[in-house]
Amino acid sequence: MTQIKNTAALAAHALECIRDDRMLFSHLEFRLEPGSALVLEGRNGSGKTSLLRILCGIRLPDGGSVTWGDTAIDKLGPDYLMHMAYVGHRDGVKLDLTPLENLAMARALGMPNEITLEDALEKVDLAGFEDVLTRNLSAGQQRRLALARLLVTDTSLWILDEPFTSLDVHGISVIEELLDAHTTAGGMIAVTSHHAVNLQNTTVQRINLST
Amino acid sequence: MNSDSLTRAFLILIRRDLMLAVRHRAEMANPILFFVLVTSLFPLGIGANPALLQAVAPGVIWVAALLAALLSIENVFRSDFEDGSLEQYLLSSHPVSVLVLAKITAHWLITGLPLLLISPLLGILLGLPVDAIKVLFITLLLGTPVLSLIGAVGVALTVGLRKGGMILSLLVLPLYIPVLIFASSAVDTAAAGLPVTAHLSLIAALLLLALSLSPFATAAALRVSLS
Amino acid sequence: MFNNFFHRMASPKHFYGLAGILIPWLAVPCLLLTVAGLYYGLVKAPPDYQQGDSYRIMFIHVPAAWMSLFIYIVMAGAGAIGLIWRIKLAEVVAISSAPIGASFTFLALVTGSIWGKPMWGTWWVWDARLTSELILLFLYLGVIALNNAIDDKRTAARAVAILALVGVINIPIIHYSVEWWNTLHQGPTVTKFDKPSIHLSMLIPLLLMAVAFKLYYAFVVLMRARCEVLERERNSGWVKELAEKT
Numbered sequence: 001m002t003q004i005k006n007t008a009a010l011a012a013h014a015l016e017c018i019r020d021d022r023m024l025f026s027h028l029e030f031r032l033e034p035g036s037a038l039v040l041e042g043r044n045g046s047g048k049t050s051l052l053r054i055l056c057g058i059r060l061p062d063g064g065s066v067t068w069g070d071t072a073i074d075k076l077g078p079d080y081l082m083h084m085a086y087v088g089h090r091d092g093v094k095l096d097l098t099p100l101e102n103l104a105m106a107r108a109l110g111m112p113n114e115i116t117l118e119d120a121l122e123k124v125d126l127a128g129f130e131d132v133l134t135r136n137l138s139a140g141q142q143r144r145l146a147l148a149r150l151l152v153t154d155t156s157l158w159i160l161d162e163p164f165t166s167l168d169v170h171g172i173s174v175i176e177e178l179l180d181a182h183t184t185a186g187g188m189i190a191v192t193s194h195h196a197v198n199l200q201n202t203t204v205q206r207i208n209l210s211t
Numbered sequence: 212m213n214s215d216s217l218t219r220a221f222l223i224l225i226r227r228d229l230m231l232a233v234r235h236r237a238e239m240a241n242p243i244l245f246f247v248l249v250t251s252l253f254p255l256g257i258g259a260n261p262a263l264l265q266a267v268a269p270g271v272i273w274v275a276a277l278l279a280a281l282l283s284i285e286n287v288f289r290s291d292f293e294d295g296s297l298e299q300y301l302l303s304s305h306p307v308s309v310l311v312l313a314k315i316t317a318h319w320l321i322t323g324l325p326l327l328l329i330s331p332l333l334g335i336l337l338g339l340p341v342d343a344i345k346v347l348f349i350t351l352l353l354g355t356p357v358l359s360l361i362g363a364v365g366v367a368l369t370v371g372l373r374k375g376g377m378i379l380s381l382l383v384l385p386l387y388i389p390v391l392i393f394a395s396s397a398v399d400t401a402a403a404g405l406p407v408t409a410h411l412s413l414i415a416a417l418l419l420l421a422l423s424l425s426p427f428a429t430a431a432a433l434r435v436s437l438s
Numbered sequence: 439m440f441n442n443f444f445h446r447m448a449s450p451k452h453f454y455g456l457a458g459i460l461i462p463w464l465a466v467p468c469l470l471l472t473v474a475g476l477y478y479g480l481v482k483a484p485p486d487y488q489q490g491d492s493y494r495i496m497f498i499h500v501p502a503a504w505m506s507l508f509i510y511i512v513m514a515g516a517g518a519i520g521l522i523w524r525i526k527l528a529e530v531v532a533i534s535s536a537p538i539g540a541s542f543t544f545l546a547l548v549t550g551s552i553w554g555k556p557m558w559g560t561w562w563v564w565d566a567r568l569t570s571e572l573i574l575l576f577l578y579l580g581v582i583a584l585n586n587a588i589d590d591k592r593t594a595a596r597a598v599a600i601l602a603l604v605g606v607i608n609i610p611i612i613h614y615s616v617e618w619w620n621t622l623h624q625g626p627t628v629t630k631f632d633k634p635s636i637h638l639s640m641l642i643p644l645l646l647m648a649v650a651f652k653l654y655y656a657f658v659v660l661m662r663a664r665c666e667v668l669e670r671e672r673n674s675g676w677v678k679e680l681a682e683k684t
Contacts, residue, residue: 059438082304090295096234108223109303364604368597378583385576386608389615396622428604435596
């Protein structure tokens with residue numbers, strides 16, 4: 001696997017998030033280096049999704065800042081976005097397109113990499129479903145298609161919100177392998193999950209938002 | 212990111228939306244049917260006196276076009292919002308305003324263009340003279356994109372709301388008024404046999420203004436709605 | 439030093455205190471100017487040679503129309519400041535101004551209609567200015583509706599700022615197009631509001647009322663802003679202290 005060239009780290013400084021009058025978290029600090037993973041844990045409603053969305057830049061923090069390579073992400077704009085990919089609660093795929101068409105769109109929106117779309121589908125165990133309408137795939141297959149988006153662009157930071165939703169045991173291990181391969185190649189991952197996240201070859205930081 | 216990949220993204224997005232529309236072919240008829248139906252209600256409501264119909268035709272057809280545009284513009288971001296594609300545009304390395312412009316262009320091709328093509332029929336139904344029908348066509352050609360561009364800002368502001376459709380009309384219809392005024396008076400003037408270059412230039416000016424400002428306003432509004 | 443001053447100004451807590459002090463200093467002159475303006479306008483100014491005494495409603499209608507436009511521009515400006523520099527107080531001022539602006543617009547419409555009745559015999563005529571004011575009222579109602587529809591106050595403020603900016607760009611366009619429309623469809627009766635040729639004795643009350651209305655806006659927006667600030671900051675220390683004291 002080609003080594004990812006990025007050396008910038010993602011860092012959070014004194015991050016604060018308020019929702020519906022509740023302070024979900026404050027003074028949150030962490031640093032995520034290339035080649036490692038950040039696992040966010042916490043009860044439902046503890047702000048895991050909000051934190052991930054703040055890291056993406058979709059949601060503005062109520063205090064503090066997020067930096068990429070020591071520059072604030074809101075100043076970087078596209079120079080940050082081109083290095084990251086996000087798979088949230090919703091899959092981000094159109095049900096009335098085929099997997100190939102969906103991946104083509106995902107690739108067009110970001111920086112394309114070398115892998116063919118068919119190979120990307122194979123890596124998430126969707127080989128043979130290239131031309132089936134996404135609507136006709138099972139929930140687990142749709143989720144894997146959503147995660148296949150990560151493979152078709154050249155990104156070092158993957159931000160994933162409950163990636164294992166709807167996946168069976170086999171699906172989970174397929175995805176865990178991909179995550180491992182990504183960090184081994186020098187990428188970084190920020191992930192929330194109700195399931196235990198088993199990454200064999202990666203340094204893992206855990207942050208629990210319920211404390 | 213170079214401009215090559217930006218152009219590619221722009222075209223791929225338009226193509227994708229057109230493909231999606233074709234896969235729901237039946238829905239494409241809705242704006243046209245609404246347009247024709249609303250226009251046909253007027254003779255039924257105010258009587259079939261040809262002189263009266265001809266006099267109100269420009270305004271009636273344009274109001275019907277406004278309403279049809281308003282009804283259909285909601286769809287420009289709704290499905291993307293619901294399946295999570297919309298936030299992917301915000302996370303793209305391409306400028307959101309360009310992606311938004313692609314969405315609006317595709318939307319106009321799917322909903323505005325049909326209105327344009329059926330308008331001569333409506334002109335005939337209400338007894339407009341040929342010259343006026345030609346001008347009607349041109350005003351719709353220039354004006355319906357303005358309606359899509361303005362409407363997009365309204366939709367972007369309300370896409371995250373549960374009952375967004377209700378206040379969308381309140382937000383967007385007042386902004387449609389200048390186009391309505393210039394367009395219907397252009398057709399009126401043409402029906403009287405007078406030149407309409409001034410009117411058409413004004414609509415063209417509105418189109419240019421909307422083209423240059425709306426994508427940015429829409430992008431900003433999307434960021435707010437998705438945060 | 440200046441930086442520190444702005445920082446304190448932008449702090450909701452200091453604003454709350456400062457506004458509380460300013461309000462009576464604005465309200466009392468407002469009342470005095472209103473009384474003076476109405477006196478000069480209703481009693482001292484001579485009847486118009488064309489319109490008789492019925493023109494006197496102009497002393498409320500014209501300043502109200504000026505305010506309706508002025509407040510919209512202030513609202514858009516404050517919204518822009520809040521949006522670009524993320525200053526909470528600017529957001530608060532923008533939101534607090536909307537209902538006041540809408541009220542002035544409504545007042546302008548009602549007084550315009552009253553002014554027109556003796557002239558046209560009907561309560562409403564699609565005069566250019568009245569029509570523009572009506573559209574402006576819808577723009578205000580849109581801002582208010584959007585603000586109420588969004589639950590999170592900061593998100594609502596950002597959305598409203600964008601809407602107000604779109605509105606402010608459209609206002610000259612709408613105004614021009616309505617003027618143009620009006621000249622095309624001139625009815626048999628003259629529908630323009632002919633301001634009576636302005637005599638000094640009419641100008642003075644007009645200006646007095648204009649300043650009085652500005653002061654009214656100033657103290658009412660401060661009052662509304664203080665309430666808005668209390669609501670937004672309800673979980674902060676100083677608000678809780680304040681609540682315990684009363």
